[in-house]
Amino acid sequence: MANVSTVILGTGSYAPEKILTNAELAAMVDTSDEWIRTRSGIRERHIAAPGEATSDMAVAAAKRALEDAKLTPADVDLLIVATVTPDQTVPAVSCSIQHKLGVPTHAACFDLNAACSGFVYALDTACAMLSSGRYRHALVIGVEKLSAIVDWKDRTTCVLFGDGAGAAVLGISPQAGIGLIGSKLGAYGDSVDLLCIPKGGSTHPTTAESIAAGDHFLKMKGKEVFKIAVRAMEEAARDILEQHHLRADQIGLVIPHQANLRIIEAISQYLELPMERFYVNVDRYGNTSSASIPIALDEARKAGRIKPGDITLFVAFGAGLTYGAALFRW
Numbered sequence: 001m002a003n004v005s006t007v008i009l010g011t012g013s014y015a016p017e018k019i020l021t022n023a024e025l026a027a028m029v030d031t032s033d034e035w036i037r038t039r040s041g042i043r044e045r046h047i048a049a050p051g052e053a054t055s056d057m058a059v060a061a062a063k064r065a066l067e068d069a070k071l072t073p074a075d076v077d078l079l080i081v082a083t084v085t086p087d088q089t090v091p092a093v094s095c096s097i098q099h100k101l102g103v104p105t106h107a108a109c110f111d112l113n114a115a116c117s118g119f120v121y122a123l124d125t126a127c128a129m130l131s132s133g134r135y136r137h138a139l140v141i142g143v144e145k146l147s148a149i150v151d152w153k154d155r156t157t158c159v160l161f162g163d164g165a166g167a168a169v170l171g172i173s174p175q176a177g178i179g180l181i182g183s184k185l186g187a188y189g190d191s192v193d194l195l196c197i198p199k200g201g202s203t204h205p206t207t208a209e210s211i212a213a214g215d216h217f218l219k220m221k222g223k224e225v226f227k228i229a230v231r232a233m234e235e236a237a238r239d240i241l242e243q244h245h246l247r248a249d250q251i252g253l254v255i256p257h258q259a260n261l262r263i264i265e266a267i268s269q270y271l272e273l274p275m276e277r278f279y280v281n282v283d284r285y286g287n288t289s290s291a292s293i294p295i296a297l298d299e300a301r302k303a304g305r306i307k308p309g310d311i312t313l314f315v316a317f318g319a320g321l322t323y324g325a326a327l328f329r330w
């Protein structure tokens with residue numbers, strides 16, 4: 001379908017009520033508020049209530065996004081859910097979300113796992129499918145219940161992550177020059193071991209030994225991941241800008257993956273773009289992986305940080321190791 005733009009029609013987000021502060025974490029593991037703040041910029045994170053599922057958080061964010069777009073679940077014919085923490089390994093959580101939300105059975109529903117880059121991957125996928133002319137409205141959700149997969153005894157990871165959901169409703173517009181300008185996705189598959197859950201998959205199914213060893217929890221070599229994250233996000237941002245003949249100072253707002261304030265500050269320095277042009281909420285949510293960019297996007301829109309005509313850069317990095325950047329004009 002030629003000459004159509006793929007646009008964001010509405011956004012929504014949801015965070016569980018319970019807030020876990022750094023001080024509370026310091027009572028659980030050998031850490032301190034000072035260490036967590038200075039090394040990551042995180043002050044607190046939201047944690048799902050007992051019995052609150054990934055699908056429940058996703059539905060809450062999706063309802064808000066649909067309301068914002070002035071659409072109903074009946075309008076959705078494509079549902080893509082970016083997550084590494086589906087309700088169950090099989091089937092896809094997108095099907096449970098479809099059912100709970102009341103999205104029609106003719107809608108295509110699938111999950112996408114690109115970890116913290118998941119929302120950017122899902123956005124690009126949705127835009128490509130909408131551009132085909134075979135879908136009218138896509139609901140793209142980034143959602144995580146990372147509290148279920150972190151080892152609450154491992155101070156190197158448990159202080160970093162949080163739970164939440166963000167959603168965007170996309171559609172097509174005959175107006176030229178708005179919506180997705182372009183995207184750049186990629187992965188460094190030689191580094192899968194730097195950020196992974198070692199066991200519990202088909203290669204090493206869960207055993208009593210793997211559980212005793214804590215190998216069903218998320219493990220991260222933080223320092224190595226940090227270095228690759230900065231380089232990959234900077235390169236992806238530069239590539240996409242160059243490809244579309246744009247300069248960094250033409251970006252109204254960068255919405256980066258919220259893993260660590262120091263990563264965001266490094267990218268700001270390398271792109272020579274002041275921190276005022278970056279949306280930051282890692283202090284309040286921690287790293288919510290696939291949910292981090294859509295939560296930040298929803299907050300930024302509702303705070304008036306994005307105006308018609310503005311260009312927004314989404315840039316992300318995560319387990320895989322995946323990376324992605326996307327440029328949108330509003």
Ligand code: UT7
Pocket residue numbers: 030031032035036039040116155156157159221222223224225226229259260263287289317318319
């Ligand atoms: O979202 C997907 C991508 N993920 C990321 O982008 C995360 C990237 N990595 C990071 O954000 C940072 O590497 C971390 C925040 C994870 C760690 O910060 P760091 O400055 O790289 O610290 P480090 O791992 O080098 O650890 C420094 C010290 C170590 O002690 P020694 O060996 O110097 O004595 C750690 O054992 O800090 C210690 N440490 C802690 N101390 C207090 C590690 N975790 C903690 C903790 N509290 N929670």
